[in-house]
Amino acid sequence: MAEPTDSSPTAAVAALAQADQWLMRAELPEEFAQIMAAAEVARVMAERARLGTSAINRATSIKLQAMAGLAAAVDRGQGDGTIAGHGGDRVSKIAPGNLAPPRRLSDLGVDAKTVRESRLVALADREYGIRALAERAESAGREITRTEVVALGRAVESGITEGQGDDWYTPAWLFDALGLRFDMDVCAPEDPGHRTCPADAYLTEADDGLARPWHGMVWCNPPYSKAAPWVARVIAHGDAVLLTHIPANASWAVDVWRTADAMVPMQALPFQRPNGATYRPGYALMLTGYGQAAAEAVIAAGRLTEKSGSAWVRA
Numbered sequence: 001m002a003e004p005t006d007s008s009p010t011a012a013v014a015a016l017a018q019a020d021q022w023l024m025r026a027e028l029p030e031e032f033a034q035i036m037a038a039a040e041v042a043r044v045m046a047e048r049a050r051l052g053t054s055a056i057n058r059a060t061s062i063k064l065q066a067m068a069g070l071a072a073a074v075d076r077g078q079g080d081g082t083i084a085g086h087g088g089d090r091v092s093k094i095a096p097g098n099l100a101p102p103r104r105l106s107d108l109g110v111d112a113k114t115v116r117e118s119r120l121v122a123l124a125d126r127e128y129g130i131r132a133l134a135e136r137a138e139s140a141g142r143e144i145t146r147t148e149v150v151a152l153g154r155a156v157e158s159g160i161t162e163g164q165g166d167d168w169y170t171p172a173w174l175f176d177a178l179g180l181r182f183d184m185d186v187c188a189p190e191d192p193g194h195r196t197c198p199a200d201a202y203l204t205e206a207d208d209g210l211a212r213p214w215h216g217m218v219w220c221n222p223p224y225s226k227a228a229p230w231v232a233r234v235i236a237h238g239d240a241v242l243l244t245h246i247p248a249n250a251s252w253a254v255d256v257w258r259t260a261d262a263m264v265p266m267q268a269l270p271f272q273r274p275n276g277a278t279y280r281p282g283y284a285l286m287l288t289g290y291g292q293a294a295a296e297a298v299i300a301a302g303r304l305t306e307k308s309g310s311a312w313v314r315a
Helices: 007-024 029-048 053-080 088-093 112-127 130-139 147-160 172-178 228-237 251-259 293-302
Strands: 182-185 201-202 218-219 240-245 262-266 283-292
Touching: 007 029, 007 053, 007 240, 029 053, 053 112, 053 130, 088 130, 112 130, 112 147, 112 262, 130 147, 147 240, 172 293, 218 283, 228 283, 240 293, 251 283, 283 293
Parallel strands: 182 201, 182 218, 218 240
Antiparallel strands: 240 283, 262 283
């Protein structure tokens, strides 16, 4: 962060206004990264000029909105192959049509931790609204912090905010795009009214799908808080379509990349929750096929939906 050279109230107000203007025009991830730095400078200037909680919260709010913008911009770039994902060269496999090599996060002036935190901030923004959070903090006479907003995003990600845990119901249009009928949905909702997967058999949490035998083509949208054993089972089964997030720090994510027959990144899928509301997780998802029929269906679904990125098929 550049050290502020002028701590006068006039300079601090000007710095806030400039960061706000940049935010309204930003589109590229590097622009959002620069705004994050500029907003932090403005926050320090406002603090030194003793402009009060309102000005400080405005600066923090600009920074948080820039973080949410950064997350969206990086997700778009990783979806279309212009920005490298975790593992560097993997995006070039997903999007071989790109003429230019994918840019790394370091080229954008950010690192993986910043992007991860930015995705959590984006989740909190969608759930609560960053401006609303800042106004609430100001009404309470306190400053809003990045740490608390990241924590809110983490709570939204895990489902803690509504006590709904891992119940995220796949939209029916995705199954229409796949054009498959499955032998089993191994992570089906308890309530039949929430089941969108066309399957001959459904295993719910009460059935303990990991302990029961699987047969035929399987659909698996596992609980993301404990996805690893489900992913391992899908890989071993070898005839399945898997929908899951791909966390950068999970060893099972590497196993998915190594074993899948076809993969399509899916962006901003609207999931139904038990309370009837629709939510979009703030991280990229991957639709993965194991077996020839599943792989062909995954590729076909990728072509039919605007919410997908470029597909990759194992040779």
